[in-house]
Amino acid sequence: xxxxxxxxxxxxxxxxxxxxxxxxxxxxxxxxxxxxxxxxxxxxxxxxxxxxxxxxxxxxxxxxxxxxxxxxxxxxxxxxxxxxxxxxxxxxxxxxxxxxxxxxxxxxxxxxxxxxxxxxxxxxxxxxxxxxxxxxxxxxxxxxxxxxxxxxxxxxxxxxxxxxxxxxxxxxxxxxxxxxxxxxxxxxxxxxxxxxxxxxxxxxxxxxxxxxxxxxxxxxxxxxxxxxxxxxxxxxxxxxxxxxxxxxxxxxxxxxxxxxxxxxxxxxxxxxxxxxxxxxxxxxxxxxxxxxxxxxxxxxxxxxxxxxxxxxxxxxxxxxxxxxxxxxxxxxxxxxxxxxxxxxxxxxxxxxxxxxxxxxxxxxxxxxxxxxxxxx
Amino acid sequence: xxxxxxxxxxxxxxxxxxxxxxxxxxxxxxxxxxxxxxxxxxxxxxxxxxxxxxxxxxxxxxxxxxxxxxxxxxxxxxxxxxxxxxxxxxxxxxxxxxxxxxxxxxxxxxxxxxxxxxxxxxxxxxxxxxxxxxxxxxxxxxxxxxxxxxxxxxxxxx
Numbered sequence: 001x002x003x004x005x006x007x008x009x010x011x012x013x014x015x016x017x018x019x020x021x022x023x024x025x026x027x028x029x030x031x032x033x034x035x036x037x038x039x040x041x042x043x044x045x046x047x048x049x050x051x052x053x054x055x056x057x058x059x060x061x062x063x064x065x066x067x068x069x070x071x072x073x074x075x076x077x078x079x080x081x082x083x084x085x086x087x088x089x090x091x092x093x094x095x096x097x098x099x100x101x102x103x104x105x106x107x108x109x110x111x112x113x114x115x116x117x118x119x120x121x122x123x124x125x126x127x128x129x130x131x132x133x134x135x136x137x138x139x140x141x142x143x144x145x146x147x148x149x150x151x152x153x154x155x156x157x158x159x160x161x162x163x164x165x166x167x168x169x170x171x172x173x174x175x176x177x178x179x180x181x182x183x184x185x186x187x188x189x190x191x192x193x194x195x196x197x198x199x200x201x202x203x204x205x206x207x208x209x210x211x212x213x214x215x216x217x218x219x220x221x222x223x224x225x226x227x228x229x230x231x232x233x234x235x236x237x238x239x240x241x242x243x244x245x246x247x248x249x250x251x252x253x254x255x256x257x258x259x260x261x262x263x264x265x266x267x268x269x270x271x272x273x274x275x276x277x278x279x280x281x282x283x284x285x286x287x288x289x290x291x292x293x294x295x296x297x298x299x300x301x302x303x304x305x306x307x308x309x310x311x312x313x314x315x316x317x318x319x320x321x322x323x324x325x326x327x328x329x330x331x332x333x334x335x336x337x338x339x340x341x342x343x344x345x346x347x348x349x350x351x352x353x354x355x356x357x358x359x360x361x362x363x364x365x366x367x368x369x370x371x372x373x374x375x376x
Numbered sequence: 377x378x379x380x381x382x383x384x385x386x387x388x389x390x391x392x393x394x395x396x397x398x399x400x401x402x403x404x405x406x407x408x409x410x411x412x413x414x415x416x417x418x419x420x421x422x423x424x425x426x427x428x429x430x431x432x433x434x435x436x437x438x439x440x441x442x443x444x445x446x447x448x449x450x451x452x453x454x455x456x457x458x459x460x461x462x463x464x465x466x467x468x469x470x471x472x473x474x475x476x477x478x479x480x481x482x483x484x485x486x487x488x489x490x491x492x493x494x495x496x497x498x499x500x501x502x503x504x505x506x507x508x509x510x511x512x513x514x515x516x517x518x519x520x521x522x523x524x525x526x527x528x529x530x531x532x533x534x
Contacts (some may be wrong), residue, residue, distance in 0.1 A: 073500070111504070115405030158458045238503060246484040254478050258506040261480075265503035272497060335485055346496040 035082040053106035053172050054327075063106065063172055070095045070167045079169045092167040098281050099223045100166055100173045102273035107365060108266055109172055112179035115266075117259050119190035124252055128197055131250045140315035141249060143203040144327025145195035145311050148244075151237060152188035156181055156212040160224050160227050176270060183263040190256060206307050212303035215296070223278065227289060228296045235347055236300065238264045239340040247316045247332075268347070275351040290359060297362050304337075327376065334373045341366050378522040381464060382415040382425040382457075386521065387439035387482070393515040394436045407431045407508040409501040412449035412492075415465075417457030419526025429512075431505070438514070448496030453479070455489035461527040463488070464516050472514040479510055 007013050017148065022028070038059045044051045057064050061080035073079070074095075075087035094100055102108070133141065143299065159177040166174050195202050203206055216233060221226035245257035278285055315321055318329025342364050348356045357363060379386045394401060401407065414426040428447050430438035444452060459482065466477040479532070482488035483502070494498035502509060 046433065048435075095410075111406050238500070242480055242484055242503060245478065245480045248475060251472075251475055252458045254475055254481075256509060257509070258480065259476075261503045262506050265506075268500060269497065269504065332485075339485070342387075343496065350496050 012096065024356040027160065028039075037082050038082060040080075044184055052110050054110075054173075057106070066097055068097045070097070070169045073167065073169050076168050082363060083198075086151045090168070093165040094222050095167045096164070097170070098278055099221065100170050100226075100274070101277050102173070102270050103277055104273055105176055105289070106172045106271060108270050108273075109176040111178060112183065112263075112266055115262060116182070117186070118181075119186050119193060120261065123190065123193075123256055125193075125197065127252050128250065131252075133198070133249055134320065136315055136321045137319070138198050138200050139203065141253075142195050142198045142200040142309055144244065144312040144316065145191045145198070146203045147206055147209060147312075149188050149202070150209060151213065152184050154190060154217055155184035155229065156188060157236070158217055158219075158225055159184070161217070162225060162245055166222065180263075180267055180270075183267070187260050187263065189192065194253070194256060205307050206303070206306050208306040209303040209309060212299040217285070223285075224292050226271055226274050226290055230267050231275055231347065232271075232293065232296050232300065232344065232350075234264055234267045234271065235344050236304070236340050238268050239336070239343050240334035241337045243317075243339075247313070247317070272275055272347055272351055275353075279352045286353070289353070290356070293356065293360070297360055301362065301365055303339075330375060331373065334369050339370050378520040380522045381524075382420070382427075382460065383411070384427060384441045384501070386426060386519070387429060389406065389519050390512060390515050391436040391439040391519055394512055398434060399513070401508060404508045404511065406431070406433075407505050408451045409505055410447075411502075411509070412444045412447065412452030412454075414444060414452055414454040414492075414496075415457050415460050416455065416528060417524065419524050429509070430500075431512075443458045450501045451482065451491050453489050453494040454492050455482070457524065457527050459488045460484070463513070463525050464521060467514055467516045468521065470516045479513060480506060483521060511523060520529065 007015070025036065038061065040056075040058060040061055042056050042061075045055055045061075055063065057067075059080075063079075064356050066079070070092075073083060074092065075083060076090065077083045077087060088110045121255065160181045163174060163177050163181065166177070168174070192202075200373050216225065219228060238261060241257050241261040245254055248254045249255055265313075275289070278289070295338060310333070313333045314326060314329035316329070317332035317336070318327070319324035344362070346359070348354070379389045410436045410528070411429045411431070412426065412498070414424065416424045425441065426444045427441040428438065428449060429436060437512060463473065463482060467473050470533055473479070479502075483491040491499065497525050
């Protein structure tokens, strides 16, 4: 209990007397009825879609006219409300719009809310009894699910960590980040449930991958966290989910990965639109972004190619551990690795950073992978 | 009555099925994207068929033949007639695509269908709406489909 009221209201005679007077006489103050705010009667632009945040983008309530620096509101006051003297200074750490904003963030929020699903009831778990996976496939899949559970746990922690640190005026971003925390928690849930239904349970945690995750968690600013979590890490995980759907051993797993990829693609969309916003409005930040990606990519290479991450993909995509299976698995996994990096660069191109292809050491990883494919 | 594949009638029949299952698609959530469809086949008039599917909120609001060079779409699902037919026959046979015939699996490495796009943001919409896209095509299980004679040899039996 670190924050204490400066008044003990139960012992404050003037407060208690005023309360008793009001309750006895019905004499109301009503000064709040004259709040210095704009009247609003927002309506859905598209009744089929419902009343969206975009429909509320009006005057002092809207986000389009929000300034870059939020100087006036340091409290919980919702944007557009009158802020009376005496509200607490919550000391939000992030008060610059450019650090959090993204084109269409309000649309991503609405999409997130309408596309929520339930890991307990939307996956046809009972149908798993139709399948019996060979031991090496089952164990490889359980290892992949162990890795994905680790990833999703940190992906839950990061948005949750930043949520309360953003200024209350960034209402739409805070709500989007809240949906992301829920999405990631659901992903951790569904991967854990699937691992514990394979017959093998969880396998081994990944040392190198956890260092990568710690790097994500300990970003110095929300902008850094978003760059590495939403765009770089989740972009690569999105390609991984699509690959996981591709190699999934059952129809149940196919559906599971389709559902998680939907959420992940939405987070990547926010990350892309945020980076575009930053580069459009603050081009001087380009070098800072490059420097952060330099280290992020170092972790990616170390984490993504750790044996407990790489080998399950090889076994699952080759559908076994015989020599011919491994040869096939190597080819397919190498193609996946190339695709993962290529799609990452495509997204950066679209955000306005085409020069990243030249600067990034991941280009070397692509060369190594291509050479390995050609040597097979 | 059988609907011929590929044709505007086929995709409009899928559109009608989707809009009849509004509750299911409402549960899946907003579905806002424009998808190009391209079917290559020597036996088809002009060597192929192409069209556009437009989705908005919870509905399919457009399904028609179109010149994709003139249409703005988020991504295009592009493939040979034999691959499309095999996918649809598989859906008919199993009631939904099996593990080898989901849209993501067929497009992932471009071995079956190809997902073509100019904008990675548009490309990612295939994944933002992955389950809705899959369930839309799975509705083909409810249609009586007539395939071109030229596709028979390359296709799995219905």
